[in-house]
Amino acid sequence: MTRDEKETASILHRLRSSAAACPRTLAFMEVCGTHTMSAFRCGLASVLPKNVRLISGPGCPVCVTAQGEIDRMIELARRPEVTLCTYGDMVRVPGRRGSLEAARREGARVQIVYSSLDAVARARAEPARRVVFAAVGFETTAPATAAALLAARRLDLANFTVLASHKRIIPAMRALLQGAPRSGLGLDGFLCPGHVSVIIGQQAYEPLVREFNVACVIGGFEPVQILRALADLVDLARDHRAALINQYPEAVTPEGNQAARKLLDTVFQAGPARWRGLGEIAQSGMIIRESFARFDARRVFQLSEQAEREPASCLCGKVISGLALPPDCKLFGRGCTPISPIGPCMVSSEGTCAAWFKYGPRDAGGAPERHTLQEASA
């Protein structure tokens, strides 16, 4: 047995004996889409005790983007003078009428960028075009957008704007907890996102733990790191204790990345934002400050803020709120597959429906087909 296998075995042993001491089923939400993917990929569910359940949360930025936001991106992209730059996964998300990809096929200029600064560079290179950077993502990604806005101001670019749909994760977690009595979401703790926490810091979760008496454990993305975080969550549940534990200290500090937080504060202010499935959540959005108004696509193009309805048959909203599993959706694997996705949870490679489609149990309640996680413990 290698050292890693030994470690995995001992963590698994701890997790199982703690779980055995709990008389009921424990449910933990992995907030982050990368955790969802990683857990599925290594067959985590197959080694967990029967009374430990992992449910997906609102941590895939593509999946939480509201229908109206997608429609606005497409609307902008269809303007003849606009070049719309965005990150890869957004282009296939279906809007009310088609996707960015479909718009591009019909002649719209849609450009996939690796970095926000690529969008700035494009605006400089093509002064005759109006370049719009459609930005989604949580606190990990938002500083890059803030940097692009600063660069645009420094360069005094007249043809660059940002359609910002950035979101803050803590208000969404808070909304889920506040809604829990009505929604029936039973949660014993959060597996908190590693790379968001790099920016916001461990301390950002303290108010949640205090107010809602809920356990929060920050985890890395390796199977063994996820397992370690889960073992901590089960221990806390067994002891009826709510605490905040950082199991990813090699990257996450108590106060996070100060330079990034300062930059965010310079460019954005907290305000309401609409989430798919969760509706409008106060303080969960990052609104471009007045001082950057001339780079704000919403203001410059005077975009409307109507609340569009989401496709009725798609359960994405419930899936990302931990209230439904992909197989609960009638379209899962039938009308909706990664090749022809209907909702964003199937489009994004980190979406819960995509992960289930790829790795999930084929028959409800059955064991996942693949498990490569070292099933070393007795």
Add this chain to the structure above:
Amino acid sequence: MCLAIPAKLIELKGDQGVVDLHSTRLPVNTLLIPEAKIGDWLLVHAGFAIQRIDSRAAAQTWAALRDLAEAAEESPPAGAKDRPDAAPRVTGETP
């Protein structure tokens, strides 16, 4: 969700640098890690360094992320063909 990839900083001029990501050279901006210096291992997300880590943690994270990247690669994600060739597949995802 917000995948950041460990890579080693090999060039730096102001806040514009280059990281080596398993023999791929990739531009990186160090605005968010002002103390970054050549030789550092950085977590890179959407072209920006967001954290400094030690080389051991970098190796661990890399292994985990490579698996995830392969997982994502099995069914080519949206816009795969549009990605800049210099960018490794994982970082071309929506961060």
